Amino acid sequence: MRKEDLKLYLVTDSDLANGKPLAEIIEAAIKGGVSMVQIREKNSTTREFYELVMSVKHILKVYNVPLIVNDRLDIALAVDADGLHIGQSDLPYKEARKILGFDKIIGLSVESIEQAREANDLDVDYIGLSPVFSTQTKSDIAKPLGLDGIKEIASFSKHPCVAIGGINKNNLGSIIEAGADGVALVSAIISQEYPEKAARELKKIIDSIMNEHIE
Numbered sequence: 001m002r003k004e005d006l007k008l009y010l011v012t013d014s015d016l017a018n019g020k021p022l023a024e025i026i027e028a029a030i031k032g033g034v035s036m037v038q039i040r041e042k043n044s045t046t047r048e049f050y051e052l053v054m055s056v057k058h059i060l061k062v063y064n065v066p067l068i069v070n071d072r073l074d075i076a077l078a079v080d081a082d083g084l085h086i087g088q089s090d091l092p093y094k095e096a097r098k099i100l101g102f103d104k105i106i107g108l109s110v111e112s113i114e115q116a117r118e119a120n121d122l123d124v125d126y127i128g129l130s131p132v133f134s135t136q137t138k139s140d141i142a143k144p145l146g147l148d149g150i151k152e153i154a155s156f157s158k159h160p161c162v163a164i165g166g167i168n169k170n171n172l173g174s175i176i177e178a179g180a181d182g183v184a185l186v187s188a189i190i191s192q193e194y195p196e197k198a199a200r201e202l203k204k205i206i207d208s209i210m211n212e213h214i215e
């Protein structure tokens with residue numbers, strides 16, 4: 001995985017898609033600049049989750065965008081996904097790595113400074129700083145890390161960092177300024193009438209801030 005893949009990371013939730021097919025939203029979002037996609041289904045059966053991933057897999061392949069499965073190692077294996085995202089209550093990282101091997105991407109959520117320090121002892125591919133702000137999209141969230149939390153974690157973490165939770169076009173710039181390598185979003189893309197336009201707008205903000213820092 002390249003660090004750049006984390007820049008604009010789409011996390012899906014078909015319950016928030018207003019009835020639109022997820023494949024359509026994903027393709028539009030990729031055209032707008034999404035660089036990585038995680039399929040996250042909290043209210044689906046195993047079969048539905050599997051079939052959903054299979055139905056979008058070819059799109060990600062065509063655009064060469066990594067496909068990550070949330071929570072479910074079995075589904076990640078069954079669909080031969082590029083990787084798996086796990087949190088602090090999911091399968092332990094070491095077990096997931098043993099089964100998936102080092103060719104696959106494994107992302108781990110950290111919900112505190114302490115967990116981010118512990119993650120420095122693991123060879124995860126990236127960490128998800130979760131949540132940065134409060135959000136309606138996920139009910140069981142930890143206390144928001146805020147921009148200060150992102151700044152602190154980015155200063156010592158040896159892993160690429162992607163922030164998640166309550167991110168939109170108005171606060172995204174401050175997260176990149178705080179040192180995150182990217183942002184992961186659900187509603188700011190999935191629930192929009194024009195996901196391509198929404199993604200393009202978000203990508204433009206990220207690029208303008210990152211380019212400022214290079215110059």
Ligand SMILES: Cc1ncc(COP(=O)(O)OP(=O)(O)O)c(N)n1
Binds near residue numbers: 088090107
């Ligand atoms: C990129 C990214 N970061 C954090 C999370 C949250 O994972 P987790 O804490 O396991 O919560 P659920 O998503 O499983 O509800 C994520 N999914 N993606």
Ligand SMILES: Cc1ncsc1CCOP(=O)(O)O
Binds near residue numbers: 011135137138164187
């Ligand atoms: C999956 C997840 N993990 C932490 S917050 C969150 C939901 C983010 O959704 P949104 O981008 O709509 O706030």
Ligand SMILES: [Mg+2]
Binds near residue numbers: 071085086090
């Ligand atoms: Mg999880």
